[in-house]
Every structure is written in structure tokens, then in C-alpha cells.
Amino acid sequence: MSSSEDDIPLVRANGRANASTKSPATNGDLDPGMSVRFGPVQDKDVDMKDADAPAKRKSRASIDKKKSYTEPESSEDDQPLSKRRRTSVKHEDPESDDDVPLALNGRKLPKASETAIGEESDSDVPIERKLTAQKKKIEKRAEKVASLARKPSASKAKPVATTKKAVNGVKKEPADDKSSVKKVKAEPASLKKVKAKVKAESEDAEDGEEEYRWWDDPTKGDGTKKWTTLEHNGVVFPPPYEPLPKNVKLKYDGVPVVLHPEAEEVAGFFGSMLNSTHNVENPVFQKNFFMDFKDILKKTGGAKDSKGNKVDIKEFGKCDFKPIFEYYDAQREEKRNLPAAEKKRLKAEKDEQEAPYMTCTWDGRQQKVGNFRVEPPSLFRGRGEHPKTGRVKTRVQPEQVTINIGKEAKVPPPPPGHKWKEVKHDQEGTWLAMWQENINGNYKYVMLAANSDVKGQSDYKKFEKARELKKHIDKIRKDYTKNMKNDLMVERQKATAVYLIDKFALRAGNEKGEDEAETVGCCSLKYENITLKPPQTVVFDFLGKDSIRFYDEVMVDPQVFKNLKIFKKAPKKNGDEIFDRLTTSALNKHLQNYMPGLTAKVFRTYNASFTMSELLKEMKASGTIPEKIKAYNDANRRVAILCNHKRTVGAAHANQMEKMSERIKGLRLEKWRLRMQMLDLEPSLKKKKGASFFELDEDLTPEWVKEYQAFKVEEATQKITKKFEKDNEKLVADGEKAMKALELTERLSTVKDLEKKYAKENKTGKVEAEGRGPTVEKIEGSIKKLEQRIDAMLLQAQDKEDNKEVALGTSKINYIDPRLTVVFSKKFNVPIEKFFSKALREKFEWAIKSVEEDWEF
Incomplete structure (x- = not known):
């Protein structure tokens, strides 16, 4: 009888794999299952040479998968596990969006020092060490709950x-x-x-x-049929392209050129976004844009100068898009400066035009439609380091759009002169329209809005599935702990993968095609993505979902460390898969033996929700509403750390921190001015309090002070001008005459006074007391209030810095059951508005209305 290589006992496949070894000691006071990324790791990487290593594993070719009308909510590829060794297979990531963000295929990962992740704050060390015992306690509690539930x-x-x-x-x-x-x-x-x-x-x-x-309604959502009757009005297409004015041209080598409207539109895509430097200065973005731009030039007859002579556009560096940028930037500025009443009128007109598309009738009930607008043509950006960033997203025509609607319903008419690609009556689909975009060949779907019944049911089922997992988690953990010593390599890999997914919230992961980036997850981890540091530390370093770098140093179970060492044995090398006997679909099929519908991603939801529910049970939130909110946020942060919810540091983070720092410096300058006003009232204070009390902080240099003063003058000018314009709009709306410009000039006289005051202070080094009836006591009271503001802002800045890598919003919205937030809100009398925005309150209406404070996850 033939057998697959997966069934070869581990003893035969890996020589000394089952030889007994002593369990290495733990690192410091951290236990397996916790991150040590901020802690010391002294040992060097394990040398992976082994004389008894098995035969070299061969890479398996990527398998192209045909696109279909598959329901977009279906997440798993059910291809069977191949009966041969392999290191890669292409299948879709169940947790990715249509625009799976990618990095260049085969690119080397940056060194840890080249990124902000894991580099800066070590403030998490105390909380992680403190939470080690708490995590063990929560896992013990999970076993007890599972046992009771069964x-x-x-x-x-x-x-x-x-x-x-x-x-x-x-x-x-x-x-x-x-x-x-x-x-x-x-x-x-x-x-x-x-x-x-x-x-x-x-x-x-x-x-x-x-x-x-x-x-x-217990009958809702049963079976595969999603609707009986469905009516809607189709989709909204973007407006046609409006050519640039004749005096606005792309310049090539200093010469203005005339382009066909189609080519001019594409030049406008690039020109309009010159202020987005992280895109337009990206060499990959430039290369991809210019490649597509030249193709469109070739197709449309090329470029010509003002005399009709052909201009051969060959070099990107000779293209000058500034005239186009200036035109579009002026248009944006003009739109921003429109009076509020005009903005309101234009919005009302747009809403009236789009109103028929905003809702549909689903089984006789009105439901809001989500993204009913077809995406306009533009340059593709992608997330992370996408290899196709800068490519031209072409205009979607009605001939590319498939409509899904009820058989008895009236089919919405396409734009004049066009027709739909197809009209379907797919009652198992929850989409209203779909088309295929040209960049990655992905299908785009028009779906119902987040606050619709159908979307709400999807969220509800997701969290109910996580609640169901709590009844089986103890058995799953017991089985994978046992199978990590299994004689069969495939079983040992399976157990190790489930351990990593459960303990460290890794996504399952699938390999990408040649035109996609090496974004990976657990099952598709490569040799170079894992570094082993004895006795039991593992360093993960890879590009995960959205091409966000996942970098973490974690303590693992000794047997897991041993297994990973085996999985990395020679002849494996860079590019080979760690779990070469495992695919995501095979892993998920294994998990479904424990519970119907269980997949790897359910563990993230379960662990976050169960952890939060345990923390809430122990919580004693008291004091003011802000203090209670802080208690909730602290619990949320613990969940994010315990469940390894990371986020990349945003591009704007450094800028935001700098702005906060400048604001704090401004408050410190105002504090100094108040002290100088005390001295103006009572000069003898200089002797009483000492000269140093009245000295300006060293970092508040004369140059910086002048910049700050200029900022304050500009800020005051804008404030007065906006107030004047708003007052005028109100007068006109009430049928009265608008104020003349002279009124604004008079109001701005206070700004002139402020400038004179600053100039005098800079010249004399003295600050005159301000306000009505100023006294030293009043000024001291003002200083005290200012110091409280400074302290609060310093704390806010520290919180922002500490949380820059912890995805609190992700935990609260996507992984923590929203009913737990509702329970906290009701139990401690905190308005739900403090946790959920209006959009989220609509999305989680089912959670807000379905539970009371005694509900348990």
C-alpha cells in the first residue's frame, strides 16, 4: 500500500529528532507565550547544520487560480493537501481585502534598526512581565469554563x-x-x-x-439562501474627465506639450498628487506610472508641442507636472474656501442625486447600501510596499459591471449608450454589483452598509463562533501540546502551527504569486522569517497583512523551540517554508474536527474577547467618567499586548509628536510670561524667589520665541477672520445686510496690538501685567492651572508614544466582542458614545440593544 511522505515517522525523517533532551530554563521571569521583544536576549542564533538532515525539500510551483463569481464572504480555499513535500502553494488569504497590500516579491526584510517597530519605547517591559502571570491565570480559567460548558x-x-x-x-x-x-x-x-x-x-x-x-430571530441566517426578493438602483459612475484649461500643460524638457484627453487625464493623476511625497518620490511608483503613461501615449498618438511637432517623451526626469499640480491645488483651495452655506447647498444637491442608490429593498425591508459608487480612475497606491504601486487604475465601464438582483425586480438601466456585462439572480450572494479591476484582477463588490441586517448578522456570527470556541479550547490546547511530540512530521507541524496561532495571534497565511509580495503568515513562514535564540526564544520578522512588518521576540514552550529547530534543519535555506507539510486549508480542516466552522482566525477573536471578559470581571472602575474610560482603555491595552495586536507606526506619528512638543513648549513660554508679569507687579519678588525662578528655559531660544509669536499672531488673525465670515453668512441667511470690510479691519486691530506687545517684550525683556485688576495671587493661580495643563499634555504625549505600536482600535472594533464594551458601559454608567462613534453605534446596534450588564461572553 502506498503512503505519502507526510506519513513518514519523525524518527526516520529526522534522525535524532526524538532523542531525549533536557528542558532549557526560561529566560528571566517570563514564561512561554509572552513577548520578550523589549527584554535582553543574549545568546546567538542557532547554527542549523545537521549531518543527519533529510533529503532536500523541493519547492512546489505556484498554482494559478481562476477568478470566479465566488461569494466574497467565503474565506477558505478547500484544495486538498498534496501528497508530496513542498515549500509553496498559491491560495488566497482568507483574511485579506481585495487590495492585498504587498511588498516586492523576494525582497529582503529590513533590519530591525531600520524600522520604528520595536526600536523605541521600553515602557512595555513592566506591563508584559506583570501580565505573564495574568495570562496564565486567564488560560487556566479558560480550561475551567470549557469544562463547565460541556x-x-x-x-x-x-x-x-x-x-x-x-x-x-x-x-x-x-x-x-x-x-x-x-x-x-x-x-x-x-x-x-x-x-x-x-x-x-x-x-x-x-x-x-x-x-x-x-x-x-433564530431562523435568520440559516442555510445558504441569503434573500428572497432584492431590488436596487445599480451603481453611481464617476463623472467624465474634464480637460485642463489650454494654458495648463505638462512640460517636457521645459516645453509645454499637447496630449490626447486620455493621456492628459493620466498625467493629471500624477500631477495632482505631487504633495503626496511618499508616493510620487517612490522609485517603484514613478517607474510603474511612467511605464503605463508611455503605453497610453503610444495608444493615443503621443505628445506634440504648440506647433504640432511630435515630442518624444522618453525620460521621466524631464517631465514637469508642476503646472498641473498648481491648477488642481488652486481648485482644492477654492473648494475649501467656499462659504459654509454654499458647501451645504452643494452637498444637498449631491445627496439628492445619489439618494436612489443609497438604499435597496432586501426581502421587503429598506437597507442602506455601502459603497454604491464605482471607483474613479486614478493611480493605484496599495498598502505597504506594493510592487504595482503607481500603476494606472483604468475607468470602469458599465460593460464590466455585473448586477445581482431579484428575478421579479426591475433591472436598473445602465448609462445611455452602454449595457451591463451581465445580470444575475444569485440568492446565495450578498453583493449587489461587481466588477473586476485591472491592477490585480480582483473583484470589487457593492455590498450593504455596515449597519445593515446582513452585515450585522455577519459580525454577530463571528463573535458567536468565538463564544463557541470557549467550549473546546481546553481540548484543542491539550491535543496540540501532546501532538508536538508526535512521530509523524505532518502532525508535529500541525500542532506547532496551532500553538503559534493560539499563543501569538499569528494569521494563518498563504503564499503569494510571483507578481505579489512576500506577505506571510504562520503556515507560509520562510526559513529567514524565524531566528532561534537558545534556550527558548524565537524572533519573528516578516511582512504580514497589509505589508506591515511583524517583528517580535517571544518565549516559547521548550518543545516548540525544539520543533522549529527541526523544521529549519539543513538542507533548508532562505526561501524554503518552515511548515513544508502544511497549508492553511489543511490546517483549517483539522480545526473543524473540533468545531464546525472553526478556522485559524477565530482564535484571535476568541483570545481577545475572553481576555477582555476576564479583565472586566476583576475591574472596579470608579471615579469620574474620564477615569472610568481610562480603566477601560487600560484593559483594552492589556488585551492588545496579551494577544499580540501590533500596528505599524503611522507616517504622521513623528509629526504629531512634534506638534504636541511644540504646544507644550508654548505653554512653558506662557508660564514664563506669567512669572514675568508677577515681577512687573512686585519687583522685590526677584530677591525673594531668586533670579533663576524668572529665567527662560534654555530650549526656548530667542529664535524659537519669535517663531512662536508669529504663529500666535497668525492664529489670532485666522480666528478673527473666520468669525467675521461666519457672522456675515448668518446675517445674509437671516435676510440682513452683510458687514463691510471695515468691520474686519477694526476687529483685526487687536492682532496689531498683539504684534506691538511682542515686539516690545523682545526689546525690553520685560512683560507687562495683563487682565483686569491683576494681582500676584491671581497670576499664581493662573500659573497653577497652566502647570496642570502642561502635566496633562505631557501624560497625553507619553500615552501616545507608548501606544504607537499597540492597536487599541483594532482590538476594540475587530476582535473584542462589542457586547463586552456595552456591558462595561451599562455596568459603570459610561455613555456608549465614549467608546463607539456614530458609525460604530450603527454597526453594533445589535450588540447595544441585545445585552444587559449581567451578560457574559
Whole structure:
């Protein structure tokens, strides 16, 4: 009987792999499962040479996958695991967007010193060490919860009577066994509350449409059919291109050139974004743009000078886009400076034109549509270091768009002179329209808005699946711990991968094609992405989702360290996969043996939500609302650290920190001015308090002071001018005469006084006391308030710096069950608006309305 190489026992495949070894000691006071990226790691990398290494593993060729009308929500590629050794296979990343951000294929990763990640603050060391014990405690609690949830008493609890009619005209299902034993006992009371609340809300809505609480409807979402009837009005196409004025031209080698409108539009894409330096100064962006620009020039007849002579555009460096930029920048400025009333009128006109596209009728109910506008043509940017950045995104025509609509519904007419590519009636799809973009060949979908029933159900199912995982987590952890010593290589790799996904929140990951970047996850980790440092430290360094660098030093279980050492044995080298017997689809199929629908990404949601729920149980939030919010944010930060939720440091971070620093310096200068005013009132204070008390801080140089004063003058000018314009708009709106320019001149006289005051202070070195009836006591009170502001701003700046690599927003919105935030809000009487914006409150309406403060994850 034939057998696959995956079934070769590890003893045969790897020589001394199962030889007994002593467990190395832990590093310091950190335990396996925690990051040590800020802590000392002294040992050098392990030398991976081994005389008894198995035969060299061959790379497997990338498999191209045909595009289809596959439902965009389906996440996994179900290709079977090939019966041969391999190091790469192409399949789609279940957690990526359409525009999967990529880096150059095969590019070398930067050194840690070349990035902001892991380089600056060491402020996380205390909290990580402190949280080590807390993480172990939470994992122990998870085992207990899973054990309790599986007890017969939980599933055999007395069901809720099904004879009574429920809120939405459907029968209630028996008590949900997704909660713990404790929750089942409390269910009748909470159910009573929900029913009473629903009844009250339905009575309030008698005059209008009755609120549809789909989260209380157990029949919704069953099966694959998503809708019965669907009506909508199609999509909104961008307006046609408006040619540039005749006096605005691209210059080539100093000569203005005439272009075909299609080529001129593409030149305008680049010219209009000259202020986006990180794009237009990127050599890859320039190269890709110029390649496409030359192709379009060739197709449209090239460029000509004012006399009609042909101009051969060959060198990007000779192209001058400044005239185009200046034109578009002036247009943007003109739009910004429009009166508020005019902006309001234009917005109202646009809303009126787009109103028919903003909603659809889904099974007889009005639902908001999300992205009903077709993307306009532009230059593709991508995220991270995308190899196709700068390519031209062509204009989407109706002939490329497929409409999905009910059979009985009226098909929306395409723009005059055009027709749709196809009209479908796909009741298993939740998309309304789709087209294929030209950059990566990805399909773009028009979907319902985030606050629609369908999208809400998707979020609800996601978090319910994570709640279901809590009943199986102990068995999964027990099994992967056991299988990390399995004789079969494939089983050992599988167990190690699940450990890394569970403990360090790694994404599953899939290899990309040749025209894509090496963005990887756990299953597609390459030899060079892992460095081993004895006794049990692993350094991860790779480009993850969105081409964001994942860099972390972590303590792992001794057996995991041993396994990774085996998986890296020669003849493996750079470019070879660590988990060469494993694919994402194979891993997810393995996980589904524990629980239907379980995939690698559910662990991120479960770990974040369960951790937050445990932290909330121990929380004693008190004091003012800001203090309670801080307690919540501290818990959120702990979740982000415990669950390894990283983010890249934003391009604007340094600029924001610099602005905060300048503001703090400004407050310190104002503090000095107040002290000098005290001296103006009572010169004898110089002897009492000492000359040093009245000295200006060294970093507040005369040059900086003058710059700050100029800033204050400009700020005051803008403030007065804007107030004048706003007052005038209000007068005109009320049918009264607008004020004359002379009024503005009079108002600006205070700015002139301010300039004179600063000039006098700089000349004399003295500051005259200001305000009505100034006294030393009043000024001292003002100084005290100013010092409090300085302290608060310093704390704010420190928080911003400390959190620059911790994705608090990501945790709160995507991974922590929103019902936990609602529980905190209700339990500690903090308005939900403090945690969720208006858009998020609409998105998580189901969470806000479905739980009370006694709900448990």
C-alpha cells in the first residue's frame, strides 16, 4: 500500500529528532507565550547544520487560480493537501481585502534598526512581565469554563417554552447552550428583561415601521439562501474627465506639450498628487506610472508641442507636472474656501442625486447600501510596499459591471449608450454589483452598509463562533501540546502551527504569486522569517497583512523551540517554508474536527474577547467618567499586548509628536510670561524667589520665541477672520445686510496690538501685567492651572508614544466582542458614545440593544 511522505515517522525523517533532551530554563521571569521583544536576549542564533538532515525539500510551483463569481464572504480555499513535500502553494488569504497590500516579491526584510517597530519605547517591559502571570491565570480559567460548558447540565437545562409567540413572529429556540452553566441558570430572568424591553420598544414604534430585531430571530441566517426578493438602483459612475484649461500643460524638457484627453487625464493623476511625497518620490511608483503613461501615449498618438511637432517623451526626469499640480491645488483651495452655506447647498444637491442608490429593498425591508459608487480612475497606491504601486487604475465601464438582483425586480438601466456585462439572480450572494479591476484582477463588490441586517448578522456570527470556541479550547490546547511530540512530521507541524496561532495571534497565511509580495503568515513562514535564540526564544520578522512588518521576540514552550529547530534543519535555506507539510486549508480542516466552522482566525477573536471578559470581571472602575474610560482603555491595552495586536507606526506619528512638543513648549513660554508679569507687579519678588525662578528655559531660544509669536499672531488673525465670515453668512441667511470690510479691519486691530506687545517684550525683556485688576495671587493661580495643563499634555504625549505600536482600535472594533464594551458601559454608567462613534453605534446596534450588564461572553 502506498503512503505519502507526510506519513513518514519523525524518527526516520529526522534522525535524532526524538532523542531525549533536557528542558532549557526560561529566560528571566517570563514564561512561554509572552513577548520578550523589549527584554535582553543574549545568546546567538542557532547554527542549523545537521549531518543527519533529510533529503532536500523541493519547492512546489505556484498554482494559478481562476477568478470566479465566488461569494466574497467565503474565506477558505478547500484544495486538498498534496501528497508530496513542498515549500509553496498559491491560495488566497482568507483574511485579506481585495487590495492585498504587498511588498516586492523576494525582497529582503529590513533590519530591525531600520524600522520604528520595536526600536523605541521600553515602557512595555513592566506591563508584559506583570501580565505573564495574568495570562496564565486567564488560560487556566479558560480550561475551567470549557469544562463547565460541556457538562450535561448545560445542555439538559430546562428549555424555554416554545408555544409563546416571539418578537419577530418566530418561535423561540430552546435555551442556547453557548453560555456557561451559570448563564443558563440566569437565562429566564434575562429573557424576561429582553421581552419586556422589546414589547416597550414595539409599542413606541406603533406609528412607524416596527423595529426588526434580527438578533432575536433564530431562523435568520440559516442555510445558504441569503434573500428572497432584492431590488436596487445599480451603481453611481464617476463623472467624465474634464480637460485642463489650454494654458495648463505638462512640460517636457521645459516645453509645454499637447496630449490626447486620455493621456492628459493620466498625467493629471500624477500631477495632482505631487504633495503626496511618499508616493510620487517612490522609485517603484514613478517607474510603474511612467511605464503605463508611455503605453497610453503610444495608444493615443503621443505628445506634440504648440506647433504640432511630435515630442518624444522618453525620460521621466524631464517631465514637469508642476503646472498641473498648481491648477488642481488652486481648485482644492477654492473648494475649501467656499462659504459654509454654499458647501451645504452643494452637498444637498449631491445627496439628492445619489439618494436612489443609497438604499435597496432586501426581502421587503429598506437597507442602506455601502459603497454604491464605482471607483474613479486614478493611480493605484496599495498598502505597504506594493510592487504595482503607481500603476494606472483604468475607468470602469458599465460593460464590466455585473448586477445581482431579484428575478421579479426591475433591472436598473445602465448609462445611455452602454449595457451591463451581465445580470444575475444569485440568492446565495450578498453583493449587489461587481466588477473586476485591472491592477490585480480582483473583484470589487457593492455590498450593504455596515449597519445593515446582513452585515450585522455577519459580525454577530463571528463573535458567536468565538463564544463557541470557549467550549473546546481546553481540548484543542491539550491535543496540540501532546501532538508536538508526535512521530509523524505532518502532525508535529500541525500542532506547532496551532500553538503559534493560539499563543501569538499569528494569521494563518498563504503564499503569494510571483507578481505579489512576500506577505506571510504562520503556515507560509520562510526559513529567514524565524531566528532561534537558545534556550527558548524565537524572533519573528516578516511582512504580514497589509505589508506591515511583524517583528517580535517571544518565549516559547521548550518543545516548540525544539520543533522549529527541526523544521529549519539543513538542507533548508532562505526561501524554503518552515511548515513544508502544511497549508492553511489543511490546517483549517483539522480545526473543524473540533468545531464546525472553526478556522485559524477565530482564535484571535476568541483570545481577545475572553481576555477582555476576564479583565472586566476583576475591574472596579470608579471615579469620574474620564477615569472610568481610562480603566477601560487600560484593559483594552492589556488585551492588545496579551494577544499580540501590533500596528505599524503611522507616517504622521513623528509629526504629531512634534506638534504636541511644540504646544507644550508654548505653554512653558506662557508660564514664563506669567512669572514675568508677577515681577512687573512686585519687583522685590526677584530677591525673594531668586533670579533663576524668572529665567527662560534654555530650549526656548530667542529664535524659537519669535517663531512662536508669529504663529500666535497668525492664529489670532485666522480666528478673527473666520468669525467675521461666519457672522456675515448668518446675517445674509437671516435676510440682513452683510458687514463691510471695515468691520474686519477694526476687529483685526487687536492682532496689531498683539504684534506691538511682542515686539516690545523682545526689546525690553520685560512683560507687562495683563487682565483686569491683576494681582500676584491671581497670576499664581493662573500659573497653577497652566502647570496642570502642561502635566496633562505631557501624560497625553507619553500615552501616545507608548501606544504607537499597540492597536487599541483594532482590538476594540475587530476582535473584542462589542457586547463586552456595552456591558462595561451599562455596568459603570459610561455613555456608549465614549467608546463607539456614530458609525460604530450603527454597526453594533445589535450588540447595544441585545445585552444587559449581567451578560457574559
